[in-house]
Amino acid sequence: MNESSWQEFALLLIDVQEDFWEEEVKKAFPDFPDNIGKLTDLCRRIGIDIVHIRARFAPDRSDWMVPYKLKGTIPCVAGTPGEAILECAREMDGEKVFYKHTFDSFCLPELDAYLKEKGKRFLLTAGLVTSICVLLTTASAVQNGYLVSLVQDCCGDDKDAHWQTLNRYKPIFLPQVLWKDIPAKRQEWQAQLDQIDSSAGVTDPIPSKRPS
Numbered sequence: 369m370n371e372s373s374w375q376e377f378a379l380l381l382i383d384v385q386e387d388f389w390e391e392e393v394k395k396a397f398p399d400f401p402d403n404i405g406k407l408t409d410l411c412r413r414i415g416i417d418i419v420h421i422r423a424r425f426a427p428d429r430s431d432w433m434v435p436y437k438l439k440g441t442i443p444c445v446a447g448t449p450g451e452a453i454l455e456c457a458r459e460m461d462g463e464k465v466f467y468k469h470t471f472d473s474f475c476l477p478e479l480d481a482y483l484k485e486k487g488k489r490f491l492l493t494a495g496l497v498t499s500i501c502v503l504l505t506t507a508s509a510v511q512n513g514y515l516v517s518l519v520q521d522c523c524g525d526d527k528d529a530h531w532q533t534l535n536r537y538k539p540i541f542l543p544q545v546l547w548k549d550i551p552a553k554r555q556e557w558q559a560q561l562d563q564i565d566s567s568a569g570v571t572d573p574i575p576s577k578r579p580s
Contacts, residue, residue: 374415374554376561378488379519380509381408382421382473382495382502384457387443387450389496389524396527403522405456407494407547412460414551417486420459421479421495421505424451424467431469457495471501474508483514490515490557492550494522499529507540515560517553520544 384404393400411418423444425432436442444451459465466479473479483491491514493506502523509516518541523530534541545553 376487376489377492377557378417378419378483378486378490379407379411379492379494380419380421380473380505381457382493382505383423383444383497384454384495385422385444385450386452386454387423389454392526393497393524396530397524400522400524401454401456403547404454404494407519407522407550408457410547410550411492416492416550417488418459418463419479419483420457420463420465421473422451422453422465422467423469423501425469433470472504472508473501474505474512480512488514489561490517492517492519492545494519496524497529498523498525499533500525503533503537503540507537510540515557515564516540517543517545517557519547519550521546 381404389400408418410416424446425436425442425444427445427447429437429442432442464482466473466476466482468476470476491509493502493509493516495502502518502525506516506518518534520534525533534544
């Protein structure tokens with residue numbers, strides 16, 4: 369593959385919607401909309417496909433998660449102002465949009481199928497909120513066989529929840545990247561994909577770890 373190609377990469381832009389852009393998130397991460405705009409502009413310029421993932425629930429509660437049925441309320445009900453997309457995250461023609469009824473985007477079988485069909489192997493994740501939908505989607509991406517890097521300055525949450533999540537789940541969220549550093553990571557990330565390819569089919573046993 370051409371060294372400058374981003375064909376195997378995709379950005380998952382998760383739940384950048386009004387109901388999740390709460391006052392405490394705005395206060396903690398005031399640069400979030402601007403950073404999302406810069407991230408999407410960068411991806412479009414260098415050729416990283418953007419996949420938009422959004423929450424949307426029916427007013428009749430038919431597709432609500434069970435705890436929310438008990439509460440009687442849920443974010444992002446179809447047709448309400450809270451479902452609306454922040455302007456910085458609006459899709460362009462040709463960009464794929466998925467609607468989910470869960471925290472974890474990979475509960476949509478069609479998402480994984482779409483990414484595999486498009487030959488995506490390395491995912492960037494960003495959006496709202498860090499401690500719930502971003503965390504669970506990123507974890508599932510790793511478990512579904514993708515290399516993943518979270519775009520740290522393009523996520524938002526309550527300040528404490530954001531940093532506690534990133535620090536507590538380091539096996540999931542490492543490596544992390546800032547949006548402006550993505551182009552410089554291209555060679556390193558491709559080397560990781562190449563290493564995976566070169567190790568495919570290796571049958572040598574992994575040495576046992578000595579007892580401590």
